[in-house]
Amino acid sequence: MKILLSAFAYSPILGSECGVGWHWAQILAKHHDVTVLTHAWFKDDVERALASCPQPNLKVVYFGVDPLAGTFTRAHLDSQIYYAWWQWKVLAFAKALHRRERFDVVHHLTWGTIRYPSWLGMLGARFIVGPLGGGERAPARFFSGLPVKQRLKETLRDLVLWSFKVDPLTQFALARAEHIFCKTQDTAEFLPPHLARKAKVCMEIGAPAVVERPTRPAQARTRFLFAGRLIPFKGLHLAVDALAEAVRRGADVALLAVGDGPLREVILAQAARNGLGDRFELRARVPQSELMQLYQEADAFLFPSLHDSSGNVVLESLSRGLPVICLDLGGPACFVNDQCGVIVHSQGKSRADLVSALADAIVAHAAKSDADRSTMFRAALDQASRLTWDRQVTAVYEALHER
Numbered sequence: 030m031k032i033l034l035s036a037f038a039y040s041p042i043l044g045s046e047c048g049v050g051w052h053w054a055q056i057l058a059k060h061h062d063v064t065v066l067t068h069a070w071f072k073d074d075v076e077r078a079l080a081s082c083p084q085p086n087l088k089v090v091y092f093g094v095d096p097l098a099g100t101f102t103r104a105h106l107d108s109q110i111y112y113a114w115w116q117w118k119v120l121a122f123a124k125a126l127h128r129r130e131r132f133d134v135v136h137h138l139t140w141g142t143i144r145y146p147s148w149l150g151m152l153g154a155r156f157i158v159g160p161l162g163g164g165e166r167a168p169a170r171f172f173s174g175l176p177v178k179q180r181l182k183e184t185l186r187d188l189v190l191w192s193f194k195v196d197p198l199t200q201f202a203l204a205r206a207e208h209i210f211c212k213t214q215d216t217a218e219f220l221p222p223h224l225a226r227k228a229k230v231c232m233e234i235g236a237p238a239v240v241e242r243p244t245r246p247a248q249a250r251t252r253f254l255f256a257g258r259l260i261p262f263k264g265l266h267l268a269v270d271a272l273a274e275a276v277r278r279g280a281d282v283a284l285l286a287v288g289d290g291p292l293r294e295v296i297l298a299q300a301a302r303n304g305l306g307d308r309f310e311l312r313a314r315v316p317q318s319e320l321m322q323l324y325q326e327a328d329a330f331l332f333p334s335l336h337d338s339s340g341n342v343v344l345e346s347l348s349r350g351l352p353v354i355c356l357d358l359g360g361p362a363c364f365v366n367d368q369c370g371v372i373v374h375s376q377g378k379s380r381a382d383l384v385s386a387l388a389d390a391i392v393a394h395a396a397k398s399d400a401d402r403s404t405m406f407r408a409a410l411d412q413a414s415r416l417t418w419d420r421q422v423t424a425v426y427e428a429l430h431e432r
Contacts, residue, residue, distance in 0.1 A: 030061045033123070033132040035149055037115060038106070038139040039067035039089075041078035044317075044341065046139045047071070049233060053138055056422045058087035064130065066123060068115065069093030070106060090126065094118045113145050120148045127152045134429070141233055141338070143203070143216060144193055150205025157429070158203065159210030160233040162338025163190065164219030165359040170380050171335055172261050176295060179261045190219075200224065210425050212338045213360050231425050232363060234339045235418030239410045242325055242350040250281045251395040254327035254351070256320055256342045257334070259290030264333035264356070267380075269296060271333070271387035273303035278388065280395045283308040284331060287315055287323065324349035328402065329394050333373070333387055334361055347413040350406040354390045356383075364416060368408035 034057065036050030050067065057063045067075070069091040079089070095101055096111050105111040127135070135154045137147035142163040150156040166187060172180050193199055200221065203209060209227045211217040217228040253272070257263040265286055272284045286296070286309070293311065300309040315323070324330070330346035330353045340361040343353055353370035355361040362372045371390045375383055397405070 030133045031130060032057060032061050032063045033127065033130070033135045033149075033152075033154070034063055034065045035119075035123075035135070035137045035147055036065055036067050036139045037112060038071075039065055040071050040074055042074055046141065048341075049141065050139045052235065052418045053422055054087060054089075055084065056419055057426075058084045061086065063087050064126070064132070065089045066119065066126070067091060068106065070101075070103070092119050092122050109145060112140060116145065116147055120151060123149055124152060127154060137206075141212065143211075143220070144189060144199070146199045146202030148202055150202060155429075156206050157208045157210065157425075158206045159208075160212045160231050160425070161209065162212040162216050162233070162360070164211070164216030165213055165336035165338055166190065166215070167262065167335035167358050168375075171264075171267065171375070171383060173380050174299075175261050175266060175292070179292065183261055193219075194221065208428060210428070213363060215359065216338070229428055231428070232339075232360075232416070232421045234341055234344060235421050236344040236413040236416045237321075237348045239348045239350075239413050240321075240325070241410070242406050245326075247399055250283055251328045252326070253282060253284045253329050253331040253354075253391065254323055254346070255284060255286040255288075255331050256323075257288050257332070259286075259288050259292040259296060261292065262335045262337070263288075263290075264335050265292070265296055266299060267333045267384055267387060268331050269299050269303065269305070269309065270384045271331075271391055272309065273300075273305060274384060274388035275391040275395070276305070276308060278392055280392045282391055282395050284310075285323070285327070286311045287313075287320060289314045321345065321349060324351045327351055329354055329370075331387075331391070332361055333383075334359060337361055340364065344413060344416060347409045347416070350410045352394070352402075352405040352409050354387070354394065364412070366408075366412060369405060369412045370409070 038046035039050035040047035041051050054065045072091045075089055094115050096105055132154050135149050135152055135156045137158040141161050143161045144163050172183055203224050210231045211228050212233045214230055217230050275282050324346050330351045332355045335358055337359045343361045343364050353365050357372050357374050373386045373390055
C-alpha cells in the first residue's frame, strides 16, 4: 500500500508530536511504501538519521512556507496560527505530489488535534486522520488556587475547544475522512454525531523497550516521582497538596518533581506553605537518559494530569517498572490498570475531595509490603511490553480493513 503520511512535526531526536511522526513512519515503512510530508525545518536531522539507518520503503518530502508576517523562526513551529497556515498552503503541493505518486491512503497524523484541520481530504484519495486528541476537559474547580492568568488560559482553551462545535470549516475537513481515530473516548464523544459515527478510539503512542528494575535496598521513606511541564493541566499543584495531606496522616513519603514552566515559583511557594521541607524537591528539566534513571529510583509515579490526550511519561515510567497513580481524566488512565497502578476517580469531586483521594492512593502505596511492590513493578513492565508502538500503529491500519 502506498501511504502519504502528513506529519508537520517529524523528528528522530525530538519527542512529543515530533516523536509520534517519526515512530509511525518507521513502523509503517516495514510493510508499506511510505512518503512522509513534513515541514522543511526538520530536514537536516531527518536526512542525517536516514543516512545512518536507511529505510528502503520510506521517502520524506519537505514543504516550508513563510509566515503571514515577518520571517520564519523556530518558534513558528509551535504557533497555532502558523500551523493552520502551513496546512492550507501545503494542499497545492500535496495535490501535485498525489498526481505523480497516486497514493492509496492519505493519513494526517501530526498535529494530532481536532481543533486545527488538515485539508488533505481534498486530494481525492482514501483519507484517514489521527489519532487525534483535544476533546479532553477538566472541571474548572480543579484549577482553583492557581494564578488568575493561568486559570484564564484554561478558560480560553475551553472556549477554543467549544468553538469547534460551530466551526464549519474544521468540521468540513474532518468530514472528508473515512475514519477519525481518537486518542481518548473523551475526544470521540466530543465530536458532533455526523463525525462521531466515523470515530474509533486508538492509542497514539507506544512504550519504550522495557528495562528491568535494578535491585535496591529497602528504604523507610516512599519516593514518588512527577515529570512534566509546570503548567496547570499537568496537575502538580494537586500532587503537592496531596503529598502534604499524606504527610499529615503520618505517611513517610517524598516527591521529586522534574520539569520547567511558568508555575515553578507558584509550586515552590505552595510546598513551603505546606511545610514539606526536604519531602519535596523541584528540579529543572533533565536529559531523557537521566529521567529514565529517575524512574528506576522511585517507588511510584504520581501524575494527576487533568486533560493530557496521551501521556508519554506514563508509558516511560511503566517501561522502567514504575507503578503509576493518575486520574481518570484524559489519556493516562488508558495505559494503567489495577495491577500496575491506581486510577483516582474525579467525577463529582470537589478539589479538596480529589486531593484527599490522591492522598489515599499515596498513603496506600506507602503502606505496601516489599512483596506487593515487587508484584506491581513486574505488572508495570508487563503492561509496557504490551503497549508497543507497533501495536498502536497496527490497530489503526487493521481498522481500514473492517467493514
